[in-house]
Amino acid sequence: MIEAMRITLIAVSVLALATGASSAIARDYEAGKKKAAEVCAACHGEDGNKPLTPDTPKLGGQYYDYLVHALEQYKNGKRQNPLMSPMAAPLSKEDIRDLSFYFSKQQGLDVRY
Numbered sequence: 359m360i361e362a363m364r365i366t367l368i369a370v371s372v373l374a375l376a377t378g379a380s381s382a383i384a385r386d387y388e389a390g391k392k393k394a395a396e397v398c399a400a401c402h403g404e405d406g407n408k409p410l411t412p413d414t415p416k417l418g419g420q421y422y423d424y425l426v427h428a429l430e431q432y433k434n435g436k437r438q439n440p441l442m443s444p445m446a447a448p449l450s451k452e453d454i455r456d457l458s459f460y461f462s463k464q465q466g467l468d469v470r471y
């Protein structure tokens with residue numbers, strides 16, 4: 359499962375590099391920060407680093423591409439969770455980019471996967 363996820367992520371990253379997509383897209387750090395504090399901090403904690411429960415993942419320092427991919431999968435139903443799916447559902451593509459950019463720039467995870 360983890361292996362399959364890694365392969366998918368690598369494929370997504372390579373695609374992003376190949377098309378230059380990630381550098382051409384505007385990502386608004388401040389907008390991400392604001393939304394993160396308003397919505398996501400309730401469960402993931404400040405800066406995505408103090409999750410309220412053991413089964414809520416840390417987001418701080420996670421790769422940008424991983425975060426975008428995870429949020430898109432919750433939004434389109436490929437990944438489902440009773441708490442997280444309703445959080446991702448209302449996010450626009452722009453919200454997803456801003457939030458992922460913000461969380462990827464925080465100190466946090468030492469081990470990325």
Ligand code: HEC
Binds near residue numbers: 397399401415417445
């Ligand atoms: C009601 C609590 C709650 C809120 C609010 C919430 N999340 Fe989550 N989030 C969770 C839980 C629980 C999981 C783990 C779900 C799973 O196992 O798939 C999760 C998982 C995630 C993941 C996957 C992380 C990984 O390592 O795979 C991302 C990305 C994420 N949340 C982003 C966000 C963002 C961005 C927001 C704000 C828009 C947010 N979450 C708001 C509870 C929440």
